[in-house]
Amino acid sequence: MSARRVLWWVLLAVTxxxxxxxxxxxxxxLEQGQAVRLVSFAPYALPGYAAALLLLLAVVRRRRAARVGVLLALAGLVVHAWWLAPLVTGPTTEADGEPLTVMSSNLLRGRGDAAAVVAAAVADDVDVLVLQEVTAAVLADLDRAGLDELMPHRIGHPDAGEPPFADTVGTMVFARTPLEQPVRLGTELQSWRVEVEGLTLLALHSNAPTDPAGWISDHAVLREAARDPEVDLLVGDFNATLDHAPLQRLVSDGYRDAVEQSNAGWQPTWPDNGLFKGLPLPPLVAIDHVLTQPGLAATGVWTVPIEGTDHRAILVELRRR
Structure with a gap:
């Protein structure tokens, strides 16, 4: 076998x-073990199939067996394109209510740059801010940067937590207008139900799939809370993508992801700032979300890098229908 043919087979295998x-x-x-984490990368099958299809088309005239591969790669390409199409296609939602801008940011054990968070909230005129992994130190930094004046209303509290959750437990909601009837949900990390601007919001932080049992348990709690017909929107770090079963279930319950509603395209939020085991990776997966019930429309979605944390902040402009 020639070196060229060996290279062709290697390239086909790795794509x-x-x-x-x-x-x-x-x-x-699947919701167990390594499979949960691998599902996060399902969108990357699309370029894999495209590359494999090109390799197979190059030899299909000389090798009949390649026709089977062409059909397989083409089928995979079509299926994954179908799954990803809602991110960029479809009618945009019409709504004429007053805008409400929501922002969510995971601060990575309190290491996120507090001044950058406040600056983003000011620049984009954020009305409601949901933060995960809030520590006492970063909360003090946020207030020194002006968050207490910008958003004087807050619920939740920083929580040091116990290993292995040290400095990851605290979830807080900040708002320009009063926050009412806060209720803590039964997730291992803090999650909250609260009313703001006449809406019922769930501020969420799920366990990571590195703890599959905790991840499954947290998402069961979140879904049960989200199925209350009074809930309008879900905001936070879900530690899951739209390809994962828990978010698929929320979609089947009537929720829609803000990115899909606004045709905002591919908006990965993790990892960022080269903070995944020291590797200089760009954001690869979308695990931070805003999901809404039909009474709300997402008319714009964007992400903002925050120095010091491995998550990009996600910002969404919402309007009542």
């Missing part, structure tokens, strides 16, 4: 096999 694996995991909706 087609991972793509097939991601497709199987996405369809199977």
């Amino acid at each position: 087609l096999v991972p793509a097939l694996l991601l497709s199987v995991l996405r369809v199977a909706e």
Whole structure:
């Protein structure tokens, strides 16, 4: 076998096999072990299938067996394109209510730059701010940067937590207008139900899938809370993408992701700032979300880098229908 042919087989294997694996995991909706984490990367099957298709088309006239591969790669390409299409296609939502801008940011054990968070909230005229992994130190920094004047109303509290959750437990909601009837949900990390601007909001932080049992348990709690017909929107770090079963269930319950509503395209939020095991990676997966019930429309979505944390902040402009 020539070196050129060996290279062709190697390239086909490294493009087609991972793509097939991601497709199987996405369809199977597995919620245990390494599979949960791998499903986060399901969108990357699309370029894998595209590359494999090009390799196969290059030899299909000479090798009949390649026709099977062409059909397989083409089918995978179509299926994943169908799954991703709502991010960029479809009618935008019409709404004429007053805008309400919501921002969510995970501060990575309180290491996120407090001044950058406040600056983003000011620049984009944020009305409601949801923060995860709030520590006492970063809360003091946020107030020194002017958050207490910008958003004088708050619920939740910083929480040092116990290992392995040290400095990750605290979730807080800040707002320009009063926050009413706060109720803590039963997730391992703090999550809250609160009323603001006449809306019922769930501020969420789920366990990471590195703890599959905790991840499953938290998402069961979140779904039960979200199924209350009075709830209008879900905001926070879900530690899950739209390809994961828990978010698929929320969509089946009537929620819509803000990115899809506004055709905002691919908006990954993690990891950022080269803070994944020291590797200089760009954001690869979208695990921070704003989901709404039909009474609200997302008319704009964007992300903002925050120095010191491994999550991009997500900002969404909402309007009542």
